[in-house]
Amino acid sequence: MPARRPSPPPAPLAQRANETKAEWAGRLNANEKAQLTIWKQQHRWHPNQLRHSFATRVRKQHGLEAAQVMLGHARADVTQVYAERNEQLAASIAATVG
Numbered sequence: 001m002p003a004r005r006p007s008p009p010p011a012p013l014a015q016r017a018n019e020t021k022a023e024w025a026g027r028l029n030a031n032e033k034a035q036l037t038i039w040k041q042q043h044r045w046h047p048n049q050l051r052h053s054f055a056t057r058v059r060k061q062h063g064l065e066a067a068q069v070m071l072g073h074a075r076a077d078v079t080q081v082y083a084e085r086n087e088q089l090a091a092s093i094a095a096t097v098g
Helices: 021-027 030-042 048-062 064-071 076-082 087-097
Strands: none
Touching: 048 064, 048 076, 064 076
């Protein structure tokens, strides 16, 4: 599934009301076009980000097995793709253990 369109960029980079794509492209200078490209890359959103955030939160609060069950995965290695490791917990343990 392709990434969803980002929300509209801020003015003056945004397409104006009643402005065609061709008019919009013609209005922007090279620097503004570069800024627009960067803005779009930084503001790209995809629905799977919700699944990723949920999995990470569940893993932090309840562990990998709970995240695996909540996501319906048969194997934990699949869950690890969605649920980020708890780096803060690892640092805390390292500080304690040495």
